[in-house]
Amino acid sequence: MEAGGRNTIMRVQSLVQAGLAEIPSQYIQPHENRPIVKKENGVGVMDIPVIDLFGFDLNHRDLVRKAIGEACREWGAFHVTNHGVPIELMNQIRSVGLSFFNDCPFKDKLKYACDPTSAASEGYGSKMLVDNCSVLDWRDYFDHHTLPLSRRNPSRWPNFLPNYREVVGKYSDEMKVLAQKLLGLISESVGLPSSCIEDSVGEFYQNITISYYPPCPQPDLTLGLQSHSDMGAITLLIQDQVEGLQVLKESQWFTVQPLCDAIVVILSDQTEIITNGKYKSAQHRAITNSSRPRLSIATFHDPAKTRKISPAFQLVNESSPLYREVNYEDYVSSWYTKGPEGKRNIDVLRINC
Ligand SMILES: O=C(O)CCC(=O)C(=O)O
Numbered sequence: 001m002e003a004g005g006r007n008t009i010m011r012v013q014s015l016v017q018a019g020l021a022e023i024p025s026q027y028i029q030p031h032e033n034r035p036i037v038k039k040e041n042g043v044g045v046m047d048i049p050v051i052d053l054f055g056f057d058l059n060h061r062d063l064v065r066k067a068i069g070e071a072c073r074e075w076g077a078f079h080v081t082n083h084g085v086p087i088e089l090m091n092q093i094r095s096v097g098l099s100f101f102n103d104c105p106f107k108d109k110l111k112y113a114c115d116p117t118s119a120a121s122e123g124y125g126s127k128m129l130v131d132n133c134s135v136l137d138w139r140d141y142f143d144h145h146t147l148p149l150s151r152r153n154p155s156r157w158p159n160f161l162p163n164y165r166e167v168v169g170k171y172s173d174e175m176k177v178l179a180q181k182l183l184g185l186i187s188e189s190v191g192l193p194s195s196c197i198e199d200s201v202g203e204f205y206q207n208i209t210i211s212y213y214p215p216c217p218q219p220d221l222t223l224g225l226q227s228h229s230d231m232g233a234i235t236l237l238i239q240d241q242v243e244g245l246q247v248l249k250e251s252q253w254f255t256v257q258p259l260c261d262a263i264v265v266i267l268s269d270q271t272e273i274i275t276n277g278k279y280k281s282a283q284h285r286a287i288t289n290s291s292r293p294r295l296s297i298a299t300f301h302d303p304a305k306t307r308k309i310s311p312a313f314q315l316v317n318e319s320s321p322l323y324r325e326v327n328y329e330d331y332v333s334s335w336y337t338k339g340p341e342g343k344r345n346i347d348v349l350r351i352n353c
């Protein structure tokens with residue numbers, strides 16, 4: 001079955017609704033990339049740290065900074081609680097997002113189809129890359145361009161629910177504030193002035209991607225989302241109660257257990273460059289399961305395409321630069337043309353000392 005060719009508009013959810021028992025060949029991962037789908041959660045299995053932000057109370061700042069530093073060195077990803085984002089708003093965006101996939105008829109969804117020939121175009125899609133050679137992900141998504149405000153055009157977002165556009169707009173604003181506060185703490189924790197990472201990134205280019213992973217009849221053969229690190233500065237992710245997100249640590253994949261009111265913070269490649277490799281962007285992926293659909297909402301904060309990113313000079317004085325300066329536009333285009341394949345794009349910027 002043709003599932004994702006340039007001129008077709010197949011979505012994974014439609015494949016599942018057609019009741020297929022075996023997944024089409026384009027979704028089958030090579031052996032080395034296939035997940036080991038465990039039947040039960042092992043007790044004591046490691047997970048990313050959970051960090052209480054105490055509502056950014058100054059009395060707890062030292063403690064929080066220390067915990068963030070450790071998490072950024074060891075995992076590049078962590079949960080935050082008491083983050084200040086209204087829980088009701090998190091529930092609302094999960095609810096409107098799920099409703100788009102569950103309740104909006106396919107022909108109406110297609111009114112919002114993204115352009116499959118251009119990278120990261122806004123709208124409803126399934127393929128992450130524009131080429132036709134890579135293995136497809138078992139995922140459908142809706143990508144919203146939300147910031148700067150000049151890119152935000154809610155008329156391109158679903159309106160079959162009266163509050164969809166308002167919820168996405170409010171959520172975008174809350175995520176921006178949280179990303180700024182977190183980048184401040186992350187900067188301080190690595191010994192940089194509070195505003196350093198945000199100043200290097202410049203005005204945030206923010207996208208919100210709602211991902212829907214339909215149940216998969218053969219979860220051990222495929223991936224919901226292939227292994228990658230995010231290309232921008234910081235990603236803030238929320239999910240439903242169904243596990244699926246995995247983070248790589250010391251060559252092993254660990255499943256992130258969903259914590260309903262918490263937000264997952266994922267360090268992305270430009271933060272690895274700015275911190276001169278003191279902090280690593282997290283390599284992560286999503287796996288599927290055969291019984292329950294899964295929803296996640298990732299909010300990406302990226303530099304403008306015109307931005308040049310290089311290691312902070314304060315961190316280069318101690319050790320020589322470990323990464324070449326990069327034009328963010330070139331970085332994005334290499335990511336989308338070559339594909340993420342783990343962390344290959346940031347690896348080519350490394351200077352071998
Ligand atoms: O669905 C997830 O948990 C991961 C999503 C993700 O990594 C992404 O959209 O970049």
Ligand SMILES: [Fe+2]
Pocket residue numbers: 228229230235284298
């Ligand atoms: Fe990601």
